Amino acid sequence: MSDDKPPSRNWFEKITHIFQDTPQDRDELVEVLKSAEENTLINPELLSMMVGVMHISEMQVRDIMIPRPEMVVIDEEMDFSQMLHTAIDSGHSRFPVTGDNRDDIEGIILAKDLLQFIAQRDENPESKFTLKDYLRPAAIIPESKRLDVLLKEFRANRNHMALVVDEYGGVAGLVTIEDVLEQIVGDIEDEFDIDDEDDNIHRISSLTFNVKARTEIDEFNEYFKTDISDEEYDTIGGILMQAFGHMPARGETILLEELRFEIVAADTRRIKLVRVTKQN
Structure with missing residues (x-):
């Protein structure tokens, strides 16, 4: 055998x-x-x-876009130092340039264009920054565009960012090639993820809650009995970006309306999830 x-x-x-x-x-x-x-x-x-x-062949741009209130933009009325400050604080490489409001998109400016002008100014102190000299055309796409189609367009046109418009032509948000590729590579899930995608506010204990940054301010105020203004921003993510004065990183905290907000999940462009703790 x-x-x-x-x-x-x-x-x-x-x-x-x-x-x-x-x-x-x-x-x-x-x-x-x-x-x-x-x-x-x-x-x-x-x-x-x-x-x-x-x-990604089943997903549309609206599923992953950075919402309008959370967009980091450069206003055409900013002076050069303000633009540079915005670029440094956000850490982004591309910025929509807006006119009278966020529906008035003048174009795109790159952070490297600002650096290029600094080098030029070092050589010639008389140089004056003219925004229009550095503007690049903005790609405009509908919310309904499929991600696989968008990825092909990004590659073909060598674009890295597109402005997203709704059915009425208003700016709904923006999307980058990195946002699309993230859908392929996959998000990193952790213990802070909220299982129910339809639930923006998730109670952890009597004093602690996980809140999605996209939660509208009216919904937040009704839940927490607060009075946060929605005149300038529609979502909690927008309010927090304004309060911090920069794109906060995970672990950063701030007090608002007797509530402690801790950033739980965020990338270089947007806040995704915050932990809210009642202080009384």
């Missing part, structure tokens, strides 16, 4: 076995890919990206 063990199946046999039943729809294909990951044919990161690629 031989002690030899039968040779293990090679990778080709394994993958052939997994795909022996042809997937009939996208859900079945995802299950096949998950099975491939379970059989160590692909790693979890690759599985996440493959599923993300499929999902």
Whole structure:
């Protein structure tokens, strides 16, 4: 009797076995890919990206755009030092330039354009900054555009940012190529995520709550019995950006209306989630 063990199946046999039943729809294909990951044919990161690629064909710009109140913009009336201060505080590389209001988009300016002028001014102290000399045309897209189509356009036109308009032609927000790619790479979930996507305010204890930054101020005021003004901003994220005076990082805190706000999740462009603690 031989002690030899039968040779293990090679990778080709394994993958052939997994795909022996042809997937009939996208859900079945995802299950096949998950099975491939379970059989160590692909790693979890690759599985996440493959599923993300499929999902962006089902998503629209409105699903991921940075809402209008949370946009960091440069007003055409700002002087050069104010523009530079905005660029430094936000850490962004591209900015919509607005005229009379946020629906009046004059174009896009890059942070590197501001740096270029500083270098020019060092060589020639007489140089005067003229905003129109540095403006680039803004890409305008509808909220309903699919993300896979947008990604192709970004690549074809070498754009990295687009302004999003609603059905009435008003600016609804902005989206960047990084926002789209994040849908493929995947978000990092942690213990602070709110499971119910329809629930903007999630009670943790009698004094502590997780609040999505997109929560409208009227909803927040009604829930917490506060009187935060909504004259300038529509969402809590917009109010907090104004209160901090810069794009806050995770862990930063501020007191408003006898409430302590702690940034729980944020990226370089927007606040996503805050923890609110009652102080009394």
